[in-house]
Amino acid sequence: MSDALKYLMQIRPREMEDYFSFLKNSGKHLDDKTKAIISVITKVDKQTATGFRQYLKRALALGVTANQIIDALFVAFPTLGLSKIIWAIDILLEMDMAEFGPEAMREGLDWHELIQEEKLMSGVSMIKAADGKELFVYRENEDIRVYDNRCPHQSTPITKNELSGLELTCSLHKWKFDLRTGECLEVGDKPLNMLECKIENGFLKAYW
Ligand code: FES
Numbered sequence: 736m737s738d739a740l741k742y743l744m745q746i747r748p749r750e751m752e753d754y755f756s757f758l759k760n761s762g763k764h765l766d767d768k769t770k771a772i773i774s775v776i777t778k779v780d781k782q783t784a785t786g787f788r789q790y791l792k793r794a795l796a797l798g799v800t801a802n803q804i805i806d807a808l809f810v811a812f813p814t815l816g817l818s819k820i821i822w823a824i825d826i827l828l829e830m831d832m833a834e835f836g837p838e839a840m841r842e843g844l845d846w847h848e849l850i851q852e853e854k855l856m857s858g859v860s861m862i863k864a865a866d867g868k869e870l871f872v873y874r875e876n877e878d879i880r881v882y883d884n885r886c887p888h889q890s891t892p893i894t895k896n897e898l899s900g901l902e903l904t905c906s907l908h909k910w911k912f913d914l915r916t917g918e919c920l921e922v923g924d925k926p927l928n929m930l931e932c933k934i935e936n937g938f939l940k941a942y943w
Pocket residue numbers: 886887888889890891905906907908909910
């Protein structure tokens with residue numbers, strides 16, 4: 736807290752209490768991601784580098800995407816102006832985060848939260864992920880694999896009904912896959928599309 740706020744708390748405690756209560760209540764209908772984006776923009780406006788880094792990481796951990804952060808900076812252009820946006824981008828580049836890499840941004844690639852790690856049992860799970868994507872997740876202890884459910888033959892979606900044990904058979908032309916490796920076992924010649932994944936803050940995330 737700044738010295739000015741501390742001073743005001745001392746000399747006008749009731750008014751300041753009302754003020755903080757107003758701030759708290761005024762955001763009660765906003766979801767966590769929206770609040771996180773607003774906090775990031777506030778830090779850019781005040782140009783507090785430590786706060787910006789901290790709130791940016793928090794926003795990303797809550798599932799805000801790199802593209803949403805850049806969009807928010809542009810939307811706030813009338814109040815931030817170009818110099819503050821450049822200031823924020825310089826810090827972003829220093830932080831060297833994969834999410835903000837030019838290739839990932841151009842292609843709209845990002846990390847997507849799938850499921851809490853503790854809910855991910857050994858075996859195979861079918862997950863309906865964000866952005867309408869459906870995925871198969873195979874876990875054996877620390878080995879976790881995430882596969883796109885679209886068949887590598889003709890992109891037909893494969894459903895959980897087509898799963899038998901650890902084998903997945905696309906009903907259209909009978910390509911059969913091993914979910915432990917993603918390899919095609921019968922009929923076809925291409926593996927399932929495996930996505931990069933990681934555990935972060937207790938969640939399984941995949942990159943697409
Ligand atoms: S589309 Fe899946 S096997 Fe042909």
